[in-house]
Structures are given as C-alpha cells and as structure tokens.
Amino acid sequence: MKKGKRKYAKCPSCKAEVHKTEMKMAISEMEKVDKIQYNHYKDLKIDTYNSFIDSNFDWACDICLEDKKAIKANPSLQNYSWNPNYAYYDSQLKCRNCNSDFIFAKKEKKYWFESLKFWIDSVPVHCIICRKKIRQLKLENTMLSDILKKDETDISSDELNKIIEIYTNWEKEERVKYYQAILKKKNSSLNPWVKTEIQI
Numbered sequence: 001m002k003k004g005k006r007k008y009a010k011c012p013s014c015k016a017e018v019h020k021t022e023m024k025m026a027i028s029e030m031e032k033v034d035k036i037q038y039n040h041y042k043d044l045k046i047d048t049y050n051s052f053i054d055s056n057f058d059w060a061c062d063i064c065l066e067d068k069k070a071i072k073a074n075p076s077l078q079n080y081s082w083n084p085n086y087a088y089y090d091s092q093l094k095c096r097n098c099n100s101d102f103i104f105a106k107k108e109k110k111y112w113f114e115s116l117k118f119w120i121d122s123v124p125v126h127c128i129i130c131r132k133k134i135r136q137l138k139l140e141n142t143m144l145s146d147i148l149k150k151d152e153t154d155i156s157s158d159e160l161n162k163i164i165e166i167y168t169n170w171e172k173e174e175r176v177k178y179y180q181a182i183l184k185k186k187n188s189s190l191n192p193w194v195k196t197e198i199q200i
C-alpha cells in the first residue's frame, strides 16, 4: 500500500514546515487552552500537533517567536469560537479603497483582539491613510451637521470659518463662496472698522 505523504504544520509567520519540536511554545499554549476547555482532557487523547496542520488561526514556530518576528498571544483575552490566536505576526493586506498594500502589524493585532476585544477573524479593510481619511470625513460630517442645525443668523464667525474649511476640503466651491459671503456680511456688521477699511 502506498503511504500518503506525512503532512506538516506550516508556520503562518515564516511559511516553513515545522516539526513538533520546532513549535514547542505553540503546542504548550494550545494544551493549556484545551485543558481549561475540557475537564476530561486526558481521556480525549488529542494530537495537538495535528490541530496545527492546515490551521486557520494565527500561531508561530519557536524560531519566529525567539527572533521576535512573531509575538505571543494571550488566548484568555480573545473573543473566539473555536481556536484562539496563539501568536501574532505582521500580515500584508490590500486596501479596499486605494488598492495599496499595507501591513496589519503584530502589535496592532494584539491591540485589536486583546484590548479592543474584536472577534479574532476581523481584519482591517483599509490602509492607515484611508482609515484616517474616513475618520476625518466622519468627524467633519458630524461637525458640519451640528453647526447647520442652527439658524443661519445664530452661526458664529468661528463656526462659519469651520464650515468654509470643511467645504474647502471637500472641494465644494459653491458652498465655500456662499458661506464666505455670509461671513463677510457678519464681520462687517460686527466690526464697523472692517467696513470702513474696505471702503477706503
């Protein structure tokens, strides 16, 4: 009978096929988790190494962890249904907005899954620059709608400046002109000196 080729666990961080002696940390971490999860752990006779073959969770071999290419994860702080992450390493992703490659860094992963408690299969879809732009746009939207709730005559000069700044960012020329005219009118009625100066 033909013997099938023995399958090895492939370190998701360095992509090397590793033997169980080269991933002691990951195996012992998984055993700890399983012991907590199953009271009858000893009766189960789980081949822990097998669980790492074709795995879809994050872990790393001992060399990656020693070289700090990957950092250890803390499963007890994560939200997961089947397997937690046992390590974090930098992953390259593609931004859904600008299509550029960006890094989902190991420390950022730790923060996402252990401090922010995001579900462990969550991934960022936008690069840092696009994320900042989107956040900025949301902020401007909120700011603008808060100011525009007011009666036009109650809007202060500072707020008008803010509106102009936002519409300038958005390249809304007509809106910029409109609010510049209101600001000009407001300033001249508040400060007669401006009016006089303009007339000279």
Ligand SMILES: [Zn+2]
Binding pocket: 011, 012, 013, 014, 015, 016, 060, 061, 062, 063, 064
């Ligand atoms: Zn590795």
Ligand SMILES: [Zn+2]
Binding pocket: 095, 096, 097, 098, 099, 100, 126, 127, 128, 129, 130, 131
């Ligand atoms: Zn982007």
